[in-house]
Amino acid sequence: MDESLRHAEAIYHAVHRSSVDSATIYQLMGFSGKTGTSAKALGSLRQYGLIEGIGEKTRISDLALAILEPESASEKSSAIRTSSKSPDVFGEVLTRFDGRVPQADEAIRAFLIRELGFQKNSADECIKALRQSLAYADSFSRDSEVSPQPISVEAPPLTEIPPTPEPDKEVQREVRSVDGELVIIPLTKECRAELRIVGKLNARAIKNLIRHIDLLADVWAEDEDELES
Structure with missing residues (x-):
């Protein structure tokens, strides 16, 4: 059955639900023409209810469509x-x-x-x-x-860090207006990070997130320099 479903998928992707002749069906399944093997494959498609019609009016069935494009x-x-x-x-x-x-x-x-x-x-x-x-x-x-x-992700322990810098106003307005899924990541026994992703996560959003983390690292480094001086 698995092979028949692959053949049905190949036919559907090529011609969708258009009616085609048997010779075209053989080619779409990867055969050069009608042979004992290709005829058996076509027969299997028909027996499993994945195609309907005969001759030049053969097409993908409603049953196959429910498998290939399910609701x-x-x-x-x-x-x-x-x-x-x-x-x-x-x-x-x-x-x-x-x-x-x-x-x-x-x-x-x-x-x-x-x-x-x-x-x-x-x-x-x-x-x-x-x-x-x-x-x-x-x-x-x-x-x-x-x-x-749910996947539990435990980050490696880190020393305590200063508060996260305030994001730009555009991002801040979006966070306040839309509820997102909150991800809590433990950093130490006394510290945890709360990350809320709102809206579509794309390359620009990830770049902005990295920029904020880099800024946080710079602030942390400056604080350490002041303590050592």
């Missing part, structure tokens, strides 16, 4: 699960075993050969593809449900 992570996860079970034979296997895939291959192989007329090699390939597709969908679902954890 949310949950929509993408749901679409991948639907696609992973779309091949007809996968649906028949899941129906036969009440929606669950047995851990052992023997029961599935027997069902495919005895009831669906598969050859042994074809049955084994089908079982492998089924397990890979469902495992891919399950792994993506788990990844999309994991919430990012």
Whole structure:
């Protein structure tokens, strides 16, 4: 399934949802033309529900669009699960075993050969593809449900430093008018730094921040010189 999704992505990036012929589809997937391998790849796209139409009117499906351009992570996860079970034979296997895939291959192989007329090699390939597709969908679902954890950053201990110089008025007005996320960084046991990033962080903002830190370092150095003199 992972390979089929890559092929669908390549087609979408090239022609979006425009209808194209099969020969163009083969080229967009990276094949020179119709061969046994390219025809199998095209068939997989169709079985997973990632393309629709036939002949010169083949295009990316609504299901593929929900994966490639999702409104949310949950929509993408749901679409991948639907696609992973779309091949007809996968649906028949899941129906036969009440929606669950047995851990052992023997029961599935027997069902495919005895009831669906598969050859042994074809049955084994089908079982492998089924397990890979469902495992891919399950792994993506788990990844999309994991919430990012806050990162605690502990700076190396520093000696106490004088107050931060007042920023220019433009930056100060922005900080007062917009609430930002406050990041607290411990500097020593008795000292901590509170940094609030407001608005879009770009190269100019970072340069200004560095300028203020450099100014702070100069003030600190002057204070030390006065104490030593």
